[in-house]
Amino acid sequence: MTTTLWLPTPAASARRRSRSVIPGFGLTMGFTILYLSLIVLIPLAGVFFKAAGLGWQGLWDVVSSARVLAALKLSFGAALIGAGINAVFGPLVAWVVVRYEFPGKRVLDAIIDLPFALPTAVAGIALTSLYAGNGWIGQYLEPMGIKVAFTPLGVIVACTFIGLPFVVRTLQPVLEDAEKEFEEAAASLGADRWQTITRVILPAILPALLTGFALAFARAVGEYGSIIFIAGNLPMISEIAPLLIIIKLEEFDYGGATAVAATMLVLSFALLLAINLLQAWTRRRHGGRS
Amino acid sequence: MDIQIRKVQKHFGDFTALDGVDLDIASGELIALLGPSGSGKTTLLRVIAGLEFQDHGQILFGGEDVADRAVRERRIGFVFQNYALFRHLSVFENVAFGLRVRKRSERPGESLIRERVLALLDLVQLGGLERRFPAQLSGGQRQRVALARALAIEPRVLLLDEPFGALDARVRKDLRQWLRELHRKTGYTTIFVTHDQEEALELADRVVIMNRGAIEQIGSVDEVYEQPTTPFVFDFLGGTNILPIELRDRRALLGGTEIAGLRDSIRPNGPADLYVRPGDLRLTEGHLPGFEVQVQGVQRTGPIVRVVATYDAARDPLVIELPHLHHDVPRFKPGARLRLRLMQFSVYPRHEPRPPRAPVTQPVLIGRERKRERLG
Numbered sequence: 001m002t003t004t005l006w007l008p009t010p011a012a013s014a015r016r017r018s019r020s021v022i023p024g025f026g027l028t029m030g031f032t033i034l035y036l037s038l039i040v041l042i043p044l045a046g047v048f049f050k051a052a053g054l055g056w057q058g059l060w061d062v063v064s065s066a067r068v069l070a071a072l073k074l075s076f077g078a079a080l081i082g083a084g085i086n087a088v089f090g091p092l093v094a095w096v097v098v099r100y101e102f103p104g105k106r107v108l109d110a111i112i113d114l115p116f117a118l119p120t121a122v123a124g125i126a127l128t129s130l131y132a133g134n135g136w137i138g139q140y141l142e143p144m145g146i147k148v149a150f151t152p153l154g155v156i157v158a159c160t161f162i163g164l165p166f167v168v169r170t171l172q173p174v175l176e177d178a179e180k181e182f183e184e185a186a187a188s189l190g191a192d193r194w195q196t197i198t199r200v201i202l203p204a205i206l207p208a209l210l211t212g213f214a215l216a217f218a219r220a221v222g223e224y225g226s227i228i229f230i231a232g233n234l235p236m237i238s239e240i241a242p243l244l245i246i247i248k249l250e251e252f253d254y255g256g257a258t259a260v261a262a263t264m265l266v267l268s269f270a271l272l273l274a275i276n277l278l279q280a281w282t283r284r285r286h287g288g289r290s
Numbered sequence: 291m292d293i294q295i296r297k298v299q300k301h302f303g304d305f306t307a308l309d310g311v312d313l314d315i316a317s318g319e320l321i322a323l324l325g326p327s328g329s330g331k332t333t334l335l336r337v338i339a340g341l342e343f344q345d346h347g348q349i350l351f352g353g354e355d356v357a358d359r360a361v362r363e364r365r366i367g368f369v370f371q372n373y374a375l376f377r378h379l380s381v382f383e384n385v386a387f388g389l390r391v392r393k394r395s396e397r398p399g400e401s402l403i404r405e406r407v408l409a410l411l412d413l414v415q416l417g418g419l420e421r422r423f424p425a426q427l428s429g430g431q432r433q434r435v436a437l438a439r440a441l442a443i444e445p446r447v448l449l450l451d452e453p454f455g456a457l458d459a460r461v462r463k464d465l466r467q468w469l470r471e472l473h474r475k476t477g478y479t480t481i482f483v484t485h486d487q488e489e490a491l492e493l494a495d496r497v498v499i500m501n502r503g504a505i506e507q508i509g510s511v512d513e514v515y516e517q518p519t520t521p522f523v524f525d526f527l528g529g530t531n532i533l534p535i536e537l538r539d540r541r542a543l544l545g546g547t548e549i550a551g552l553r554d555s556i557r558p559n560g561p562a563d564l565y566v567r568p569g570d571l572r573l574t575e576g577h578l579p580g581f582e583v584q585v586q587g588v589q590r591t592g593p594i595v596r597v598v599a600t601y602d603a604a605r606d607p608l609v610i611e612l613p614h615l616h617h618d619v620p621r622f623k624p625g626a627r628l629r630l631r632l633m634q635f636s637v638y639p640r641h642e643p644r645p646p647r648a649p650v651t652q653p654v655l656i657g658r659e660r661k662r663e664r665l666g
Binding site: 200 | 339341360361362365366367368370372374376377378379387388391392439440442443
């Protein structure tokens with residue numbers, strides 16, 4: 001007789017896993033990977049493949065050129081600032097919509113979604129005509145020495161505009177969930193309004209706020225339509241990276257265009273991953289689930 | 291801290307939640323606000339806390355009118371029905387919250403906070419769990435964290451909203467005992483809201499029974515149970531049989547036969563309702579006042595035997611409850627004709643319509659058989 005050491009083979013453990021109350025893991029996971037590949041991974045891989053044609057040196061030359069660097073800096077900088085502004089004021093909007101009852105609440109609620117629905121070019125033209133030197137808002141800002149349209153500031157305005165619904169809509173369900181009782185409990189323990197907000201409400205919504213921030217940021221980095229109208233697109237000053245890609249394409253510089261695209265991809269992925277990790281960390285720290 | 295409540299009224303739109311409530315609570319008392327849902331008990335608790343404000347009337351804490359004081363200035367310990375523990379804070383930080391938000395000049399030092407919090411956690415028997423998060427605790431443990439958090443600010447009064455509502459029956463029983471003990475140890479004036487009469491009767495020094503925004507009766511457990519002043523109170527505190535009787539010269543007549551005598555006759559002669567608990571009906575012999583019934587069914591539920599019997603085919607059947615070891619139990623056989631007497635009852639003038647009846651499917655064990663005779 002030989003003693004056989006029984007080891008759980010992958011097949012055996014897979015069979016055990018499949019005895020779950022929610023079956024179909026294999027099928028759905030397979031479909032998920034196929035779908036992701038077709039829709040996301042293969043097109044993106046194409047970008048890298050094309051960019052790789054330049055070689056490391058060629059890639060570096062494109063990316064490190066002053067104009068590309070300036071465009072990348074503007075795109076990511078403005079997107080971060082825009083998302084940051086929304087992360088401050090978005091919660092306020094969400095708060096008002098969730099907590100208070102007032103006439104016109106439904107209308108306000110619908111207006112929040114407009115940046116989602118509006119064709120981006122329409123938004124861009126509207127913003128430009130508002131903020132131009134002779135526009136409704138621009139005419140008052142101009143004398144104060146603040147130029148919005150056709151400057152990096154305009155890019156930030158557009159990024160803020162399109163990012164708002166992302167923050168508000170991710171926060172809304174969380175705020176609805178954060179019962180009034182928590183505020184009442186804090187007040188009964190002697191906390192004032194500010195302490196209640198900073199110690200009770202903000203920590204509770206922080207993970208959702210990070211999600212909203214990440215979504216608003218991602219949208220703003222990729223935004224094209226609404227920005228190019230208000231930005232003015234001066235090279236080195238108010239030219240965003242997506243526009244630069246188009247310009248390179250129009251010059252038949254496919255390698256250059258994909259090099260910029262690949263760089264944006266890597267940077268965006270790195271930032272989103274960082275935000276996701278931060279989110280997982282806050283969630284763990286706050287013992288949300290055990 | 292003694293609390294006086296004077297003519298407090300509260301309306302929510304057209305709904306009158308509190309309709310002129312007067313209540314005096316002595317320092318150190320353990321009071322239960324008992325009533326069905328919608329009776330105003332939770333509103334009263336929240337008005338005392340300052341989470342709602344009364345439209346009229348006064349709330350006095352130790353003689354001082356607190357009308358203008360917001361909840362955070364009243365120094366009350368409030369335990370919410372769902373505990374409202376801060377999910378992002380550990381047990382330790384939850385309990386320390388009330389100390390940490392104090393003004394810098396009044397805030398105790400870090401070591402003092404630590405000492406206080408750990409002492410409180412020991413008091414609520416959660417020593418060693420201070421690093422856990424609320425999501426990692428059982429319902430009973432969360433309840434005790436909520437209590438420790440409320441006690442940390444050394445409240446002038448402890449208010450508990452349905453403190454055991456979300457717990458299962460067994461934990462509830464243990465916690466009740468434990469809360470009674472905690473109250474004895476700490477001596478805080480405590481008011482708790484409940485819709486469970488058993489809970490109120492077991493825990494409280496005095497019970498305030500509320501109905502439709504008003505107080506029906508205030509009294510010790512014995513008083514409200516033995517001398518319910520209104521049919522509502524009688525009905526709410528346990529199983530009830532209602533017999534339509536005729537009062538004549540201190541005698542209660544059911545269908546023309548005397549079923550009991552009254553010690554005094556405050557009630558005028560005429561039709562009345564006699565309320566008797568299922569546990570207050572016993573067998574008797576022919577020569578004593580009583581009435582005949584026919585047994586319809588017998589059912590044992592735990593330590594109690596419930597008998598359903600009719601005295602008049604046209605009327606609702608009666609429910610009789612006996613301890614399962616009672617010597618009369620074998621005589622209750624379906625179809626048997628037996629003679630019952632009333633050991634304790636209340637008589638109220640007939641009024642229409644009758645108060646909503648507590649479902650008879652909830653047997654309530656009311657303790658030992660009382661020898662004492664107390665007639666309405």
